[in-house]
Amino acid sequence: MGGLIIAGERSGAGKTTVTLALLAALGRRSQRVQSFKVGPDYIDPMFHRYVTRRPAYNLDPVLTSEAYIPKSYAYYSRDAEYALVEGVMGLFDGASGAHDFASTAHIARLLDLPILLVIDCSRLSRSAAAIVHGYRTFDPRLQFAGVVLNRVGSDRHLDLLKAALTPLNLPILGVLRRQESITIPDRHLGLVPTAELPELRQITDQLADLGEQCFDWQQLEPLLKLEHPPHTPIEPPYASSLLSPSTHPPIYPSTHPPIHQPRIAIAHDSAFSFYYPDNLEILAALGAELVYWSPLKDKSLPENIQGLYFGGGFPEVFAEALSANKTVLQQVKQAVQANIPTYAECGGLMYLCQSIADFAGNVWPMVGVLPTAIEMGQRLTLGYRQVEALQASSLLPKNIQAQGHEFHRSRQTTLTAVPLYRLCPYDGSRSPTEEGWHIHRVHASYVHMHWGGSFAIAHEFVKQCQSRMIEELPGSKGTQGLEQHSDP
Incomplete structure (x- = not known):
């Protein structure tokens, strides 16, 4: 069908910011953008819904089943033009430390979707290449669309990162600079929900601007775009x-x-x-x-x-x-x-x-x-x-x-x-x-x-x-x- 999974090399790498920036920018192109969230989280999908004006659905094989995941993705994307999945924690972090069941990687395999890997570059230069190489080769069943370099400090910093990543032949599809102008407050259970943020419309506009300016849309848009088989009825996952x-x-x-x-x-x-x-x-x-x-x-x-x-x-x-x-x-x-x-x-x-x-x-x-x-x-x-x-x-x-x-x-x-x-x-x-x-x-x-x-x-x-x-x-x-x- 198409679509893309946003994964991080760890929690806090910037998956949610990247996801919301992409969704907000896509929202200026289409009213039919469908999003999903890996795992049991409630709050991130609230932000997805605010941006897309469509419910965001959880993809969690522990709470549902492996069979439920592709059915859910197909059904809720059936009338959408674009689809995007936000991962959970680091790419291979699953429901337990012993395996990757319910991880972002597991969902990528179940849906057969390419991965856009977000790297926190704030304390890295050449080492970023080793991280990307390791994630890309750790599970040969996965397909990677490219990387997003997050929290890049300067032009010199970006030049070093690009030089280190060039031999890997994996496209850099986004570059986000270090900035503090877009901040979503949090508290004891994570982000403050959307209903309590009167400034959220302004934040969404900033995210849309960020999304339009910081990503390679010529390469990204074909990955995000869905192709629907004609005249094929799709049943709800339940x-x-x-x-x-x-x-x-x-x-x-x-x-x-x-x-x-x-x-x-x-x-x-x-x-x-x-x-x-x-x-x-x-x-x-x-x-x-x-x-x-x-x-x-x-x-x-x-x-x-x-x-x-x-x-x-x-x-x-x-x-x-x-x-x-x-x-x-x-x-x-x-x-x-x-x-x-x-x-x-x-x-x-x-x-x-x-x-x-x-x-x-x-x-x-x-x-x-x-x-x-x-x-x-x-x-x-x-x-x-x-x-x-x-x-x-x-x-x-x-x-x-x-x-x-x-x-x-x-x-x-x-x-x-x-x-x-x-x-x-x-x-x-x-x-x-x-x-x-x-x-x-x-x-x-x-x-x-x-x-x-x-x-x-x-x-x-x-x-x-x-x-x-x-x-x-x-x-x-x-x-x-x-x-x-x-x-x-």
Whole structure:
């Protein structure tokens, strides 16, 4: 199909800057630029989406599968003119130190795409050639389109780099000088999300200028351009799961929704922004109507809902404002206690707890349906997890296994006596832990799931919401619960 992968020789080499500069420059040429991100990250894809005005999709074979990756790339690029994939960490750094599974190199092999290697040249001259030579020859299955020299200090510095690289016969397709005029602020979990950056439009314009000036577009554009086979229908990467004969009740594509189409309220604002777009599309394909709302700003829950979905994000940053919205806190609590099916990940779990103590030690009351409190700290819990369900919840049968991901600096003051999950680190670096809650019809955990690889959760969630809808029909039991809530 075409497309290009942006890889770095290490984390911090400048992949994101190069990627955003290319996307912004391409955006001035076409409205149909599709981007992807290797790995489980949520924040980099937000910047992709801001620049391209299209959702950016994660390519993660740990959270999904190797088979899911090319299907995802083909489907989401099906109407695009250009495609670009941003890598993760160094080119060969995978989910564990023992192999390169889930690395940028692994994705390049799965998609059979050429690699544009970004080199941080700030402390290098002739040694850059040794680095490029090593990366180029380490895995002969990979194809390299060229290199980008980042953080070049002067014309003399550039001359030395070019002279060193000339014998390798690998094109230099971009040169970015050292500069501090384009800066995206960060904090405890990485870059500050797009919704909190009022200056982002100006930064995007600067990136577009940088992209137009600093790259060899005569060579780059043919690599980025897609060629689509004519009259070839492409199914979503999750199509086989949707059509599986083992799913009960039958699953319908969103164009032909079932009679009972449940409304699921999706918390989506600056406090709750960590959602894989695949997850939301899968819910819609399963027949759900997605209703977006803001626990920060809205004065009440959406009306007539049969499900609640709280994704991850930064409730600790917005804890004061979340706590001040007392009407919504009470309505969420009433909805949960009325057995509305509720799915909460990480930040969503934090919101459902008794309180959040922020980094300054201020304690802010939250929804209060989970009998624990949250404290922020400096220790980062990060990594893939092998998840085993220790009990049957409203969304998972007991003993089922799945892959997930943790990424947080908070902890619970009290753990449940009957944990939802046993979590084993992907690389086996430490002993298993147990966590997660199942209260009422709440399924809450620190673990983030990609439903392309955990389809059973999405299917059961919609099924539970459909059951709730049927319960609310006149003459059915369970019709009480939400009538007391005010309209949004």
